[in-house]
Amino acid sequence: MEFFKQNTKINFMAQRKWAAMVSAILFIASIISFTVYGLNWGLDFTGGTEVQMSFPTAVDLNQVRDKLQNAGFKEAVVISYGTSKDVLVSLAPKKGANDKDMNNKDEVVSQMMQVLPEAKVQQVDSIGASVGQELATKGALAIVVALLGTMIYIAFRFDFRFAIGSTVALIHDPVLIMGVFSFFHIEFNLIGLAAVLTVIGYSLNDTIVIYDRIRENFRKMRKAAPIEVVNQAINQTLSRTIMTSMLTLVVVLALFFLGGAMLHGFALALIIGIIVGTYSSIYVAGSLTLALGLTRQHLLPVAKELLDDRP
């Protein structure tokens, strides 16, 4: 089976202005959504208490909400969790509360169970507010370090133009993912962050495969213009890009539909990331490198190491 019988000759770079516009619009939309709606930070980052309970039959969330409100849990957020029988109740940490306040968690849970006697507690997570804040800071730092680390590696292995191109592509991906999370008000927790970082790694895979090919083509196509070289590289790797993205997507979809509610956010971030990442490595990375004025000379110093490339 083959996707393409012959090498494709799609002029990807011809549409690069359009792609840049689409990217810019999505990017700005994400940031607007981010500032307007904010991000629905998960318990890991805010601190507080989350109680996951399951009922013997399907429950009406409003009823649960009312019962909890009457019991004094005015701030309780009640959402369905995976199935109609499973409910997740979240309590934000009290304002000005210190970490010691969470020691009454057991009391909170038993109070809840008194008004909801038919429910069975499945999972209770309770995190101090300061731990959450610390993790949020660390998480942001982690994204920056991951970006810098990969950028340095690319600059070292290829050229700084590639590094800038790929980094912009990489920033582009997490921003779009977070934009979707923010727009649809999906909870963003620690494992979601792990997914975003994974997308950074994944999207870079694609970019590197294309960059590798660009470098090789510069050496083979001595007379071609940079834009042709880039186009050719994207076309040559197109089958691989489609195949890998599709297979990874299949795997992550399995995780999304079968992995259970706990991994929903993670799988979703990856699904968006794979789609956006594939596109961004073709367009953002490629066209930015061109825009930064990449020429054959920039890749000559690394040529000697590829002497043993030929069999």
Added chain:
Amino acid sequence: MVLNRYPWWKNLLVILITLIAFLYAAPNLFSTDPAVQITGVNASIPVNENTLGAIKDALTENSIPYKQIQFENNKFLVRFNTTDDQLKAKDHLQPVLGNNYLVALNLAPATPEWLKALNAVPMKLGLDLRGGVHFLLQVDVDSVLKQRMEGDLNNVSQALRSEHIRYSDLARQGSDTVVLQFRNADELTQANAFLSSHFYDFLWTQDPRNNLSLVGTLSPAALQLARQDTLEQAMNTLRNRVNELGVSEAVVQQQGGSRIVVDLPGIQDTTQAKNILGKTATLEFHMVDSEHDPRNALGGIAPAGDKLFSYNNEPILLKNEIVLRGSSITSATSGFGDDGRPSVNVRLGGGGESLFTRVTAESIGKPMAVVYVEVKSTPKIVDGKSTIDYVTEQRVISVATIQSALGNNFQITGLANAEESRTLALLLRAGALPAPVTIIEEREVGPSLGKQNIDKGVLSVEVGFILVVIFMAFYYNLLGIIADIALGMNLVLIVAILSLLGATLTLPGIAGIVLTVGMAVDANVLIFERIREEIRNGVGIQASINAGYERAVMTIIDANVTTLIVAIVLFSLGSGTVKNFAVTLTIGLFTSMFTSIIGTRAIVNAIYGAKPVKKISIGI
């Protein structure tokens, strides 16, 4: 030159690694039983036929069905069919067996003996996959450092006074600095020489702005050592306490510079767990009342102001006044005294020493006792419901004669042997938590949710895997099937390595494995696409295969290095759940490079290599 032929050793290596991987992944195929494990609290408690009888009786009486009772390494392991039976058994067995025995929850693997003999054990399951409680404790290390500084301040002032070096002022500055003021330069020089040789944990320097002031800064190494000591002491104490909770596979681990993770798999009752973890045990020093005969008090009435204890099976009367509390002890080490007999060197700090010095000065030649005080909890069954009883236990752990007035540093002598001095030093240090501890994170997973999580996790791996396998076979035909074999090998290798490392598998860890499936297949896609391309360009089959592998390898390595960078960043985030994801991702990265590059090449070479081939089954 013959293309596409592996030297014999490379083929052998692939076969060997494959065999070893299967061997060490095998224990995970056997199911695990919920079990309770019964051990004596120490080696002198007999675990024998009588114990077995008591266990069997208790189980039959409460009609709890069990699968099997095993005896090994001086402990009984009772296996059950369900977690419910296991929990019920634990609740009923503990009261029957009493406090001399520990009844611990356990997930007993059914690994065959011959695999166990090879050290092949299954992966441990994380709390999210089997239920249990997770705590993150914040240790207030700074309070200990402050206490230590206060102590050092006292010691410095005392030492200077006894050396007749006069100073005008002594103060603590910040958390790690001592500032001394002098009236003249002579005294400062003297003090500098003395302090530098006696208080070498500090770096003593003259203040450049004020030539009559001497600044002592605790060296970073000493500071780090003090922090680490505090954390290790806290972990020791917590480990001892966790043992009492009856969890045999508990994890007590340091996280970062001031935090401790406590994972208690199988535990359902968080309240009990918290009570025991946060429980305070302390030490008290009391004078021995040698004026009254303790035997007279055995009838029940102790003289006024006294309390009756027993020490070495002999009654002993102690005065109620607490001469010194364990919280004043900043360090305790075992060693040998001036007379060559075993002793414990104790260092005091943080207040309470002045009373101690005064009382001991008045009591030279009299015996003093060290009492270990602990709030113990024992589960009991009242009216068919289990409750917990709290009992304050006081135990005399040492009696010694005061030889001289005791200052901030003193020795406890009169100990029977070196073993006893070590134990006492340990108790003085580890008996109580060295610093206030706060629970800052708590996660509780019910056992049924754990079961559900693992079932879902495994199902998603299976489905994802099968879909990829089918697709690869369709798209690349025989080479696709070879890649599929490598993909399966990759899973086996990951499981084997995780098992060998003794790593814990969590739900995010499973997600990491799922992702690895996607990434592993990418390497083969890259190679196969390249081979197809070469063939389309009219290159011969052998040369195409060779070019496909050779050219793709650098790209694959480049792409994986960046994923590795991300995994390292994730790992350093430090939180348990994400760490596990990073670990499986990293392992998967390396195993997938092995299986998809070397593994598939070995098979491809064996089938097509080193002979004239007209057609290759790669889907074109």
